[in-house]
Amino acid sequence: MDRTIIDETIRNMRERQFDAYYAENGEEALNLIGELVPDGSRVASGGSETLREIGFAERFRDRFSFIEAAPGAGPDEMKAAMRERFSADAFFLSANAITYDGRIFQEDGASTRVAPMIYGPDTVVIVAGQNKLVENETKARQRVKATACENCRRRSFATPCAEDGHCHDCRVPRRSCCTSVTLNFSRIPGRIKVIIVGEDLGI
Numbered sequence: 709m710d711r712t713i714i715d716e717t718i719r720n721m722r723e724r725q726f727d728a729y730y731a732e733n734g735e736e737a738l739n740l741i742g743e744l745v746p747d748g749s750r751v752a753s754g755g756s757e758t759l760r761e762i763g764f765a766e767r768f769r770d771r772f773s774f775i776e777a778a779p780g781a782g783p784d785e786m787k788a789a790m791r792e793r794f795s796a797d798a799f800f801l802s803a804n805a806i807t808y809d810g811r812i813f814q815e816d817g818a819s820t821r822v823a824p825m826i827y828g829p830d831t832v833v834i835v836a837g838q839n840k841l842v843e844n845e846t847k848a849r850q851r852v853k854a855t856a857c858e859n860c861r862r863r864s865f866a867t868p869c870a871e872d873g874h875c876h877d878c879r880v881p882r883r884s885c886c887t888s889v890t891l892n893f894s895r896i897p898g899r900i901k902v903i904i905v906g907e908d909l910g911i
């Protein structure tokens with residue numbers, strides 16, 4: 709992607725009081741995270757293919773204290789871990805789409821990813837590959853839906869989009885995109901930190 713577009717996006721994000729950065733690759737993004745979030749922080753991760761691809765958990769397993777339910781945890785333990793996310797020092801996730809004018813678009817199923825992004829943790833870190841950047845809101849909404857369809861297909865969810873790759877605004881129990889959130893501005897300067905990576909990451 710043209711670097712001038714990335715720079716323009718970063719400039720626009722900073723005007724919206726998001727701390728925005730550029731990292732050449734996943735390794736640089738991880739180094740930046742190490743500078744932005746102190747060792748020993750209590751953190752949670754929103755379950756992101758991007759973070760998985762760059763090796764976020766492996767790199768910081770011994771440096772951060774992760775809020776997460778134990779493997780095989782029951783519903784009550786899962787619920788407690790999700791609620792604990794709101795008191796994390798830092799919450800990590802990716803973006804479904806970012807427009808050149810600096811807005812961040814997300815969709816979620818249970819909202820356990822978007823809710824702590826909006827409110828709670830002192831710091832939110834969004835890591836997004838350059839492939840998440842799009843020209844305008846229309847393209848962002850198209851990208852978000854395409855991502856939801858792909859997610860459903862990969863996970864074999866019982867949704868119509870898993871079958872044909874198109875959104876039907878379905879009303880089925882396993883619908884994966886129930887909540888749409890747009891971050892337009894951060895009332896708290898710098899609470900939301902965005903690292904745009906100069907390579908394609910996630911879906």
Ligand code: SF4
Pocket residue numbers: 853856857860867868869870874875876877878879882883884885
């Ligand atoms: S609304 Fe339904 S069909 Fe559309 S992307 Fe979401 S899960 Fe798929």
